[in-house]
Amino acid sequence: MKSIYAKAWGCFGIMMLGAVSFMTSLAFLNNEVLLYLFLILGSVTFLAGIILHYVFVKCPHCDTHIGRVYGSHCPHCGKPFNK
Numbered sequence: 001m002k003s004i005y006a007k008a009w010g011c012f013g014i015m016m017l018g019a020v021s022f023m024t025s026l027a028f029l030n031n032e033v034l035l036y037l038f039l040i041l042g043s044v045t046f047l048a049g050i051i052l053h054y055v056f057v058k059c060p061h062c063d064t065h066i067g068r069v070y071g072s073h074c075p076h077c078g079k080p081f082n083k
C-alpha cells in the first residue's frame with residue numbers, strides 16, 4: 001500500500017500540472033483555440049487533482065479525508081497513518 005504522503009503529493013502534483021497548464025494558456029492570448037484548450041485542460045486537471053485528493057487521501061482507520069497531512073497521526077481518530 002502506498003503511503004498517504006505519496007498519495008497527497010501525487011494529487012498535489014496533478015493540481016500543479018493543472019495550474020501550469022492554466023498559466024500556459026496565457027502564452028496563447030493571440031490564439032483562441034490554444035488559449036481555451038489550455039484553459040479547459042488546466043481547469044479539468046486541477047479539479048481532478050482536488051477530487052483525487054478527496055477520494056484517496058483518507059485515514060486508513062476512520063476513513064476521514066485529511067486536508068493536509070500533518071504529522072504521523074490522524075487528527076480525527078488519533079491513530080497512526082502507517083499501519
Ligand SMILES: [Zn+2]
Binds near residue numbers: 061063074076
Ligand atoms: Zn483517522
